[in-house]
Amino acid sequence: MAFSSIQYVLFFTLLLTLMKVVKSEETKKWILLGMSYLFYGFWDVRFVLLLAGMSVGNYYFGQRIHLAEDPKQRKRWVMLGVTANLSVLGFFKYFNFFLASLSSLLGGKELGHLHIILPVAISFITFEVISYIVDIYRGTSEPAKDFREVALLVAFFPHLIAGPILRPKQFFPELRHPIVVTGENLLRGGQFFLLGLVKKVLIADRLSMFVDEVYQHPLHYSAATLWLAVIAYGIQIFCDFSGYSDMAIGSAKCLGLEIPPNFTMPYISKNITEFWRRWHISLSSWLRDYLYISLGGNRKGKVRQYINLMLVMLLGGLWHGASWSFMVWGGMHGLGLVVHKLWTEGVGKRVPENALLRGVSWLMTMVFVCITWVFFRITDFSAATQVVRKMFFMGDTTGIGWTYSSLLILLPFVVAAHIVGVKHGSKLRLNLATFGGLFCLFFILLALLLWSPSQPAPFIYFQF
Amino acid sequence: MAKWLRVIAAFGLAVLCWEVILSFVSGRSSGYLKLANLGVVARPGTIIEAREGFAVSHINSHYTRGAEFDIEDKSKQRVLVLGDSYSMAAQVSEEETFERVTESLFAGHGQSNVQVINAGQFGKGPAYYLSYGKGWADWLQPQFVVIQLNEGDFTSDFYDKGKDAYVKRSGNELSIALNPKKQSRFANLLPRLSILTRAEYIWQEHTGSGKPASAKKKTPPSSFAEEARWFMQQAKAAFPHVAVVYVPTMDYHNEETLNELPLLEVSLREAAQAEGVPYVDMRPQYAQHYHETKQPCHGFNNTHLGSGHINGYGHRLLGEALYALLNPLLKP
Incomplete structure (x- = not known):
């Protein structure tokens, strides 16, 4: 259900x-x-x-x-x-x-x-x-x-x-x-649920039509299309998973119960450490509190801290699924965290922060996260490696060139969903006593009715 | 009272906004007419297709896609193309359709009097071309008739009683039956609203009611030889000068098998040869194009590239093939 x-x-x-x-x-x-x-x-x-x-x-x-x-x-x-x-x-x-x-x-x-x-x-x-x-x-x-x-x-x-x-x-x-089921609870919970539904049905399910098709035969597509599919998957998994979390939070709120948020704008992260503070917060904080700290955390010296980070992320990867590619995905993130720690404790201290550095950091983080998604999406390790090689123009880069137009159309909605997801609790809320609030509600409901794909994709995280 | 008025006004404005949005992002229909000699045809007006590809089509007063033309102009050599949505080609612009490509190739070779009429209509099948096709030919008086076929014509449409014309079998005899179903009084009005067209589309997608009856049964015939032979015989009898073009469905992910002819295509080729009907199957051209460019001739950037209707490449190659087929058959 x-x-x-x-x-x-x-x-x-x-x-x-x-x-x-x-x-x-x-x-x-x-x-x-x-x-x-x-x-x-x-x-x-x-x-x-x-x-x-x-x-x-x-x-x-x-x-x-x-x-x-x-x-x-x-x-x-x-x-x-x-x-x-x-x-x-x-x-x-x-x-x-x-x-x-x-x-x-x-x-x-x-x-x-x-x-x-x-x-x-x-x-x-x-x-x-x-x-x-x-x-x-x-x-x-x-x-x-x-x-x-x-x-x-x-x-x-x-x-x-x-x-x-x-x-x-x-x-x-x-x-x-x-x-207590009150009007206020229903209103608050209902709006969270609606936001999650929009993310899931209007964005994630539509992108899955492109992502699933490309990932079925990834090597048949050109390097540029693979990059688009990888970006689309990054958006899909965020909207799918955070959409589910929003619907869970909304359902609980309707009953007057609070569930903590699971995402806070992960794709604005400027480094991999920040990414894990914003992505699947309940898992990353669990891994920190029950695994990283139990292993000694940062209390047993630098080298041991780095080993602990790697171990935690490897096991975090394995938690997602019994396959080597999930381990590789976790391992890559572990390595990313270690490299970022080394950077911040070494060269990073001496580099003055400015807009250019922030921009470059963000871009590098996003490229890294997207590449790791390849190993998350393709459970066959050697196939995933071939895809990454093709993305970086190693070997034959030709193939079907597919510029999925919905991806470009959906981008502003993804940005909006990112922001609304975080601001919703505090500032952005539909006021159904006003004409504007009612109009927005009907507009969104009609969007769900008229624009949802006929074959909804299952939630990605159900498999875990 | 004021509260309810606010609710109704907000709902009305939301519906209006979606009507405008959908007419550009989902599509707009000009509606349909049921005519005694042509069956159900697209009403003259503008069609916007945005679900698959994006193009604006104009249906002229002769219920065909393209600019208005003078039916009395005797200087024209007319080629009438009968087909379904592949011929109508609402997914691509007018200039990209294979009919215009063929026409411009004739013009480029000094035969600017050749007019290729796009009489493609959504959802038609073989029985329609053989029955109402005669109505089209009697009305427009073409020198040559081209029938465009595809896989669905034989795997789902052939015996489909939901179509305005279908093939009936009694014993070993095949014959054409016309669907007596009258058009709803509202059918002309409702499809014009994009929001209702979209709602109808969603309903069909969810319930499967848009699919032909035979498609739901999922029992593809084990042989197409009889149907193919019968179709070619009837086409030859119905039109003095006729050719058949076949638009195949291709699985581009199995590149090695792209050139292998499925049973239906073998049957059609053999039937056309036996009956002496000029026939073109686009499979080799589409396969070669894919081998050379890695670009499929089916599908669009906003749907699945590689499946669905033919795209600009598919139309260009089909237009060239049709020109090559017709060139020796049409007198300058």
Whole structure:
């Protein structure tokens, strides 16, 4: 059940009605949990049990960590919890990948292959439950008041499939507020949802028509077309993913719950460190807090810091998918972060900042990010390498020259979506009491109705 | 009251804005007419095609694309092109259409009296060309008739009862049947609004109602030999001087197989040879063009390059091929 589907509209309307009709806060929260499981069950009903099982298990681990007085015992419980969670993720997501990698290490020896169905959103869920038990262990968060809180942290439907990754410290206080469906909440949430829908349906889905076609046979296209496709994919993935996040935030806001933003204008970043502060914020901050810091962060010297950065990004890449090209994507970003650190701590200190330098920095960052998207989009590593070689005019650069005109038409809308996405909460908001606000609302609704592609593309991050 | 008026006014203005925007970015239709001798044809006026390529077409008072002409002018040697949207070519400008390319090639070789009439109409099929085509020929009195065919004519349109003319089979006999369905009174009015044209298009895309009945069944015939032979026989009987041009569908991503003739094209070539109908299949020219330039002859920058209607390259090559076909057949 995608947010941009008619089923979701019906589902959400039913939920809002129930929330409006039911008076008891306790009942409302049970309904919310039940509806979240129903939402997840739409993909594969079998994995609702996995979802519930992970919630029960981690609620138990959380209680044991909290109640254990001996620090060693606390450590044992947290280690056990993290290992159990990573084992679930490892089995479903990486088992066959490691088997295949081991097979090639052993010179192609046949090691078999299991038919494992990947439960949707397993990577997001695993990170959330790990943060729950680690936070209790570190003492940065209290354990949940009851099982339902942990179950909702995992299963709360707006963020369930593709994040943002929620932290208990932020989400539990939200859950302890009453769920109130008011006109103001609906207005605020509805506008966020609408913004996300515009990004997804009008921009990302339209660009996918070009991107998917080119990436199906990338080497048949000219170097210039490949560059356009790479830029288009960069825009597509931003609008697709941030659109999903906006719709998640909007849905939660309608219920009076706050979910933190996941993107703040990532494509204005002037270096790769800034990019990761603006892109998929909930993942990058999770990696920082639970992996980078656990590895020692910058506390063990420069060399160790650089190694930690590389490791974090390599694992971040692997988190996205069981393939070497995701590792390469993560590794490239890790390398980018290390190079940027070296620059800022060395030559960068002596170079005065000016508009030209800022412009060059931005351009270099964008080119770098776009090239890394090639490895993210094409899971076959050697094919991705060939595409990059062609983009840089190494070898035959001829091929079909396709200047996808919608890309140029959509560019101003992408810039607007970038800005509106950030300013929306504070300044830019439709005032439906005025003629202008109503006109904008109808104009956008008609745009969605008249201009959406007939075959919507699935959300890119659903595969993770 | 004032609140509701504000809502209605805001909605009305939004609709108006989209009507203007859509007429340029989606397209505009001049509407349709159902005529006794020509079937359903585009109404005279302006058509804007923006979904695929971008071009403005003018439908003249003879329901054909292009400038007005004098039907009584006996100095002209007329070639009537019957076809569907590939011939109408709303995706490209008037000068780029294969009809104008052929005409200008004749003019360039001292035969400026050759007039190629673009009678292409959206969504037509073989039965239309053989039935209402005679109506066109009786009215415009051409010296030569060219029928343009493509894959859909035989894989989906041939027996499609939704068309204004279709082929009916009784036993081993094939015959043409006309669709008695009358045109809706509103059909002439509604398509003129771009917002409604767009809404209709979206509805068809979502429900699949725009696709021909046979296409929905997805059962392509195992042989086209009988249909192809019958079509060539009927074309020869209907028009004293007739040629057939075939616009193939190409899979440019399989470059090695671009020159391989599919079953339908083999059947059409053999049928044309057997019946002595001049025939051109554009596959070799399009394949060669792709080998040399890496540019497909189908598709546009705003759709999928490589699929869909033929683009400027496709029309130029088709125009040249048609000139080469007609040149020895038309007297100077």
